[in-house]
Amino acid sequence: MxxxxxxxxxxxxxxxxxxxxxxxxxxxxxxxxxxxxxxxxxxxxxxxxxxxxxxxxxxxxxxxxxxxxxxxxxxxxxxxxxxxxxxxxxxxxxxxxxxxxxxxxxxxxxxxxxxxxxxxxxxxxxxxxxxxxxRTQPVAEKNTVDGARENIHRHYDLSNELFSLFLDPSMTYSAAWFAADGEDLELAQHRKIDGILDYAGVGQGTRLLEIGTGWGALAIRAAQRGAEVTSLTISPEQKQLAEQRIAAAGLSERITVRLQDYRQAEGGYDAVVSVEMIEAVGREFWPVYFSTLNRLTRPGGRVAIQAITMPHDRMLATAAGYTWIHKYIFPGGICPSLESIGRNVREDTELTGAGRRPLGPHYARTLRLWRERFLANWPRVEQLGFDRTFRRMWEFYLAYSEAGFRSGYLNVWQIALSRKG
Structure with a gap:
């Protein structure tokens, strides 16, 4: 490359x-x-x-x-x-x-x-x-309802076209799950989505809540299984394109996309899924996040999340720090550890573990493919108004993240939980 x-x-x-x-x-x-x-x-x-x-x-x-x-x-x-x-x-x-x-x-x-x-x-x-x-993280970047909306805006509302130039056609912005060398990225993304939906038991007639719409790939896949889907996002840009993609798939009657913070959601669902959204929640809001998952899941229902994790000791040592990633890519973000997820599940929910799988090496490969596509499509990215410094910033972000997963410093897990019936 x-x-x-x-x-x-x-x-x-x-x-x-x-x-x-x-x-x-x-x-x-x-x-x-x-x-x-x-x-x-x-x-x-x-x-x-x-x-x-x-x-x-x-x-x-x-x-x-x-x-x-x-x-x-x-x-x-x-x-x-x-x-x-x-x-x-x-x-x-x-x-x-x-x-x-x-x-x-x-x-x-x-x-x-x-x-x-x-x-x-x-x-x-x-x-x-x-x-x-x-330096410590700025108070203005705390993930309150208003703060989270501004933090998400700074990254996900950059440009839908920008993301389309390095993501696969499904517009999935999270770790893929590869079955073989040389496998197509879109196919690997569908396998990842199916893995989460399987963990959540999503099928015909499932009433599903998705926290974090992305650009609609998981909601579309779930609706194709026969689910009735409500999907939450706080990004206006993502909502607009997700609804266009849902309409193009002929699934508008099965999927409702709401511009709404997860803390403001109401109702009861057979299943709740959330893919790589916990990293944007903020450590002080993890109890609220997990108690919300619990509150929105009906007794006997299931929860499935995909979460980027780091070692517990490193999470504790760096939790308050303000880094390059915070300043330029993900303001207010922090990756949990498996231990912190487990503690919050035990203390703040009626959920119990039902399975988990690691996908760390798969994320390293996903990020490499994204970086290759970003650099190969740079002339088109530049036409959108992004300059050479942005190119170096985005290249560093993707390579820095890839290095984290290649080294094992970072991992990513699909986690299945069930609520007592």
């Missing part, structure tokens, strides 16, 4: 254009923090000294333990790179890529060793200082 970062300028070590100030205020100019930059440089050198990567600094210095064939990171503007890391490492590393301070021969390959050692990149004695120096 050919990426922007592997182009002629990167291979020659030439600097990339800086972000446009009018679109990305303040991003082109790195912060000035000499003491923090000095500390950040030494921590970075310590972190990469035994990583299987090659880091090439402008001027010819080489870092890392990688040999020939290992991924290459070219730091084109070392001064800017280390000052950004010093100012805020959790945001500066990604911003530095967006700004063109560094590039890579293959981005996901480079980021995977970093992700595999995420908990050990900073020496333990210094990790205790984290809470004194790192």
């Amino acid at each position: 050919t990426t922007l970062s592997a182009g002629p300028a990167a291979k020659a070590g030439r600097e990339l254009p800086r972000p446009a100030e009018q679109r990305w205020p303040g991003l082109a100019t790195a912060p000035h923090s000499p003491v923090r930059a000095w500390v950040a440089e030494r921590l970075f050198r310590h972190a990469v000294r035994d990583l299987p990567v090659r880091v090439l600094l402008a001027g010819g210095e080489r870092l890392g333990a990688g040999g020939p064939g290992t991924p290459v990171m070219r730091v084109l503007r070392p001064r800017d790179f280390f000052h950004r890391l010093g100012a805020d490492a959790k945001i500066g590393f990604g911003e530095s890529y967006m700004a063109g301070d560094w590039t890579a021969s293959e981005l996901a390959d480079l980021l995977t060793p970093f992700a595999a050692r995420m908990s050990r990149l900073i020496p333990k004695p210094l990790q205790a200082l984290r809470h004194w120096v790192e």
Whole structure:
């Protein structure tokens, strides 16, 4: 795969254009923090000294333990790179890529060793200082009813056409489930959806609630099984396109899409499903989320969720932190751990576990395919009004996420629950 970062300028070590100030205020100019930059440089050198990567600094210095064939990171503007890391490492590393301070021969390959050692990149004695120096998530991005609507708007309402240019024809924006190498992504997405619907026992006559419509693929699949579907979204853009797709499938009489927060839903359903929506709920609202699932499920009914997870200790250590992903991709987001899901189910519901399956490696493959499609379709994305800095931001997001699943730092689970009858 050919990426922007592997182009002629990167291979020659030439600097990339800086972000446009009018679109990305303040991003082109790195912060000035000499003491923090000095500390950040030494921590970075310590972190990469035994990583299987090659880091090439402008001027010819080489870092890392990688040999020939290992991924290459070219730091084109070392001064800017280390000052950004010093100012805020959790945001500066990604911003530095967006700004063109560094590039890579293959981005996901480079980021995977970093992700595999995420908990050990900073020496333990210094990790205790984290809470004194790192930024916390802004109050404005808390997932209250109004806050959640604004957070979702910033990502999912970017452009339906943008998402269509890298997703498969089903417009499914979550992990697929592959059965074989080389399998078509759309087929793998249908298998994932069928897996969730099977866990929820969805069939002829099922009264189904979906929390998080996406662009309608799961609702359509459920209606084709004979279910009566109510689907909730807080994205006007998604609602509009989902209803168009539902009408085109001839299923408008079986599916109702509501612009409504899950906390405001009423009624009782035979089954409730929610695919990769819990990550946008916010930790303080998990009890409300699970109690809502319980409240909306009739006695004897079923719940099926798909959730991205991280190790419990890492979730606890990073729960309050404000990261590059929060600032640029998913404001207010946090991935739960399996332990936290289990605790909330026990404490806030009458639900009991009925099965679960991991799909982590499948998500890594899904993200790789999305990134390949995004980059291959870049000329069409650019015609929508997105610039080169957005391209680097989106490429970093997809590669960063892929690295998380490839390394095992992240996982994704389909989880079946049943309510006592």
